[in-house]
Amino acid sequence: MENTAIIGTKNKKGQVITDSRVMMNDAPRTASFFTGSEVIKEAVKRANVDIMVAYPITPQSEAAALCGELFAEGYIGDYFRGESEFAVMSQCAGSAFGGARVFTTTAGPGTMRAMENFPMWAGARLPIQCIVTCRGINSPLSIQPDTIEIAYLMNTGMLVWHAETAQDFYDWILKGYMVSEEPDVHLPLALCCDGFFVTHTKDVVDLTPEDMCLPPYDPYRSPVPCMDMECPPVRMMRDPFVMKSNYISYATHASWQQEVWAAAERSRKHTIAWLDGLIDVEDGDADILIISSGTAVSQGREAIRLLADEGVRVGLVKIKTLRPWPEEELREATKHASHIIVPEFNVIGWMAKEIKATIPNSERVVAGPRVCGGMTLPPEVIVEEVKKAIGMRSGVLAGRG
Amino acid sequence: MSLDYVKFTPGFDTFMPKEYRDMVEHGPFGKKTTVSQMGSFKEILEEHPMCAGCAMTLFIRLAIVAFPNPEDTITVGTAGCGRLAISQAAIPFVYGNYGDQNGVASGLSRGLRIRFGDKPKDVVVMAGDGGTADIGFQQVLHSWFRKERFTTIMLDNEVYGNTGGQESGMTTRGAVLKMAPLGKKFEKMDMVAMAKIAGCAYIATVVPNNPRRVESCIKKAVLIAREVGPTYIQAYTSCNIEYAIPTDQVMADAKTVEDDRYKFAEYVSEDAKAYLAERYGYKEFVQKPVAAIATT
Numbered sequence: 001m002e003n004t005a006i007i008g009t010k011n012k013k014g015q016v017i018t019d020s021r022v023m024m025n026d027a028p029r030t031a032s033f034f035t036g037s038e039v040i041k042e043a044v045k046r047a048n049v050d051i052m053v054a055y056p057i058t059p060q061s062e063a064a065a066l067c068g069e070l071f072a073e074g075y076i077g078d079y080f081r082g083e084s085e086f087a088v089m090s091q092c093a094g095s096a097f098g099g100a101r102v103f104t105t106t107a108g109p110g111t112m113r114a115m116e117n118f119p120m121w122a123g124a125r126l127p128i129q130c131i132v133t134c135r136g137i138n139s140p141l142s143i144q145p146d147t148i149e150i151a152y153l154m155n156t157g158m159l160v161w162h163a164e165t166a167q168d169f170y171d172w173i174l175k176g177y178m179v180s181e182e183p184d185v186h187l188p189l190a191l192c193c194d195g196f197f198v199t200h201t202k203d204v205v206d207l208t209p210e211d212m213c214l215p216p217y218d219p220y221r222s223p224v225p226c227m228d229m230e231c232p233p234v235r236m237m238r239d240p241f242v243m244k245s246n247y248i249s250y251a252t253h254a255s256w257q258q259e260v261w262a263a264a265e266r267s268r269k270h271t272i273a274w275l276d277g278l279i280d281v282e283d284g285d286a287d288i289l290i291i292s293s294g295t296a297v298s299q300g301r302e303a304i305r306l307l308a309d310e311g312v313r314v315g316l317v318k319i320k321t322l323r324p325w326p327e328e329e330l331r332e333a334t335k336h337a338s339h340i341i342v343p344e345f346n347v348i349g350w351m352a353k354e355i356k357a358t359i360p361n362s363e364r365v366v367a368g369p370r371v372c373g374g375m376t377l378p379p380e381v382i383v384e385e386v387k388k389a390i391g392m393r394s395g396v397l398a399g400r401g
Numbered sequence: 402m403s404l405d406y407v408k409f410t411p412g413f414d415t416f417m418p419k420e421y422r423d424m425v426e427h428g429p430f431g432k433k434t435t436v437s438q439m440g441s442f443k444e445i446l447e448e449h450p451m452c453a454g455c456a457m458t459l460f461i462r463l464a465i466v467a468f469p470n471p472e473d474t475i476t477v478g479t480a481g482c483g484r485l486a487i488s489q490a491a492i493p494f495v496y497g498n499y500g501d502q503n504g505v506a507s508g509l510s511r512g513l514r515i516r517f518g519d520k521p522k523d524v525v526v527m528a529g530d531g532g533t534a535d536i537g538f539q540q541v542l543h544s545w546f547r548k549e550r551f552t553t554i555m556l557d558n559e560v561y562g563n564t565g566g567q568e569s570g571m572t573t574r575g576a577v578l579k580m581a582p583l584g585k586k587f588e589k590m591d592m593v594a595m596a597k598i599a600g601c602a603y604i605a606t607v608v609p610n611n612p613r614r615v616e617s618c619i620k621k622a623v624l625i626a627r628e629v630g631p632t633y634i635q636a637y638t639s640c641n642i643e644y645a646i647p648t649d650q651v652m653a654d655a656k657t658v659e660d661d662r663y664k665f666a667e668y669v670s671e672d673a674k675a676y677l678a679e680r681y682g683y684k685e686f687v688q689k690p691v692a693a694i695a696t697t
Contacts, residue, residue, distance in 0.1 A: 077515045083543040090501035094508025
C-alpha cells in the first residue's frame with residue numbers, strides 16, 4: 001500500500017518514485033554481473049533509504065563501504081560509521097524512532113555484539129533492515145562462512161529471511177522494506193546470506209531500472225507513533241514497564257511480546273505475495289527430499305543432479321523465510337517423503353531441529369550433513385548422506401557409474 | 402505543526418481526563434515559562450515514583466521547565482533512577498538499551514533533521530553517571546567526537562542508585578559502596594575534561610539548589626546543540642538513600658558538594674558564543690566593538 005499521490009514524482013536524487021509492485025514485477029530488468037556486495041549497493045540505491053550506519057567487519061565491510069559511495073552520490077540521506085556494532089544498531093534505532101527508513105549490515109561477532117538491540121528493535125516496532133552476511137562467531141576466531149548466528153536471530157522477534165543467491169538478495173532487500181513497513185507488521189528484518197559464498201562471488205543478477213526507486217517510508221503508517229512530536233499522544237513512552245511491579249504491568253509486557261510475534265505471523269500474507277511463497281519446492285513428489293536454506297540449497301541442488309545421474313530421484317525444498325517459519329508449507333511438502341536430508345553450514349543443526357519440531361514422524365529427518373568453521377559443503381558429501389539414509393553403499397553406486 | 406497535537410479534538414475536550422485538560426490549558430507548551438513561575442503552571446513532569454527528598458527529581462523538573470521548546474523536544478535515556486521520572490513526563494522519552502542513549506540520540510537527531518530540515522527538534526539525553534561514564538562511555542565520547550548536535554545531561558549521584566548502591570566511575574575515591582568493599586580505588590572520572598577534549602561546544606557543572614542557574618545552563622545547552630555542536634551538562638544530583646543524607650539536609654549537602662568538587666563552571670566555545678549572541682540575543686556574548694585606533 002503506497003501513497004499514490006507521490007507515485008511518478010522524483011526523489012531528491014531524481015529517481016522516479018515507482019509503485020513497488022510495478023517496479024519489482026513489471027519494470028524491465030537488465031542482466032548484470034556483480035558480486036553479492038555490489039548487489040547490496042545496487043538494491044539500496046533503489047530503496048529510497050534515509051540513513052545507513054556502517055561498521056567494518058568481514059565479510060560485510062565492502063557492502064557497507066559501497067553504501068557510503070551511494071551517500072556521496074546523493075542516493076542516501078545520511079551515512080556515517082558507528083563505533084561498534086552495538087552502537088551502530090542503537091544509532092539505527094534512534095534514526096528509526098525519528099521516522100527514517102534505515103539500512104545497515106553486519107556479520108558474525110558483530111551480530112552477537114549487537115544482539116541486545118534486535119529484540120529491542122522488534123519490541124519498539126522499528127522496521128529497520130539489517131543485512132547479515134553470516135560467518136563464524138566462536139573461538140578460535142574464524143572469519144569464514146558459518147550460519148550459526150541465524151539461530152540466535154530467530155528468537156529475537158525480527159523477521160528473518162535467508163537468501164540463497166545474489167538475485168534473491170537484490171529482490172529481497174527491496175521487497176523486505178515493503179513487508180517490514182506494512183502497518184500490521186512493522187518489524188525489523190534480518191536479511192541473511194552466507195558470507196563470502198554470496199558476498200564475494202560474482203553472479204548474473206537482473207536489476208530493475210536505475211532511475212526507479214521505492215516509495216519513501218511513511219512513518220505515520222506505523223502502528224506506534226514515531227518520536228517526532230508531530231502526532232498524538234502528547235506523552236508517548238517507549239519504555240519497559242518496570243516502574244510498577246504488579247500484575248497489570250506484567251500483563252502489559254506479556255501481551256506486547258505476544259503482539260510482536262503475532263505481527264511476524266501477520267507478515268506471512270505479505271511475504272507470500274512478494275516472495276511467491278515462503279518455500280520453493282522442486283520435484284516435491286520424490287520420496288527423498290533435501291531441505292535447507294541459503295547456499296546449502298545450491299549444494300543440495302548439485303547433489304540432486306549427481307544422484308539423478310545415478311538413478312536416485314531426490315526433491316528439493318528451499319526455505320526462504322525462517323521467521324515467519326513455513327510450518328504448514330513444510331508439513332504439506334514433506335507429506336509423502338520417506339527421507340528428509342538437511343544439509344547445513346553450522347555445528348548445531350538448527351535447521352534440522354526446527355524441521356523435526358514441525359513435521360510428524362520426525363525420525364525421517366537426517367540432521368546433516370553439517371559443516372562449520374568455514375568448511376565447504378561439497379555436493380558429494382550430501383550425496384553420501386542420501387545414500388547412507390536409504391541404505392545404499394556408495395561404493396556400489398560409484399561402481400554403477 | 403507540533404502544537405496541534407496538544408489541542409483537544411473538537412467535541413472531545415469535556416471527555417478528557419483532568420490531568421490532560423490541565424496540561425493543555427495550563428501547561429507550558431507554546432508558552433515561555435520559567436523556573437520562577439513554578440507552581441503557577443502545570444509542569445510537564447509532576448507525578449513520579451522517586452524517593453522522598455530526591456535531588457535528582459528536583460533537577461529533572463528544573464531541566465524540563467528550562468527546555469526552550471518542550472513541544473518539540475524528545476528525551477532519551479537509559480536504565481537508572483532518572484529514567485523512572487523522565488518517562489512519566491508529558492513529552493516523549495526513548496529508552497533503547499543499557500547505556501546506548503547517545504547512540505540512539507545520534508540516530509534520532511539525524512533522522513529528525515532529514516525529515517524536518519531546519520525546524521528545531523531538540524534531542525536531550527538525560528542519563529545517570531553509570532549510564533554516561535561507565536556502560537555508555539564509548540557511545541557518549543564518540544557522539545561528542547562526531548559532533549552530534551544534541552544535549553547530554555549527566556545526572557550524577559555518584560552511585561548506581563537504581564540497582565541498590567554500587568560504585569560507579571563517578572564515585573569519589575575511597576567511598577565504600579557495594580562492589581567497592583574496600584573503598585573505591587581510583588579517582589572520580591573527569592568527564593568535563595573529556596567533554597572538552599572531545600569538542601563539546603558548551604559544558605557546565607551545576608547543582609540543583611540554584612534553579613535559575615540550572616535553567617540558564619539547560620537553555621543555552623539545548624539552543625547551542627541545535628546548530629553548533631554537542632553540549633554537556635554534569636549535574637550533582639545526590640542519592641540521599643545510598644549516601645544516607647537526611648531528607649531535610651539534601652540541599653545543604655548539595656551546597657557542601659558544590660563548594661568541594663562541584664563548583665559552578667561553564668565553558669562556551671567561541672562559535673557557541675557568537676551563535677547565542679546572533680541568533681538568540683544573548684547580550685553577554687555580543688562581541689564588543691574594537692575601539693577604532695585613532696589616526697591623525
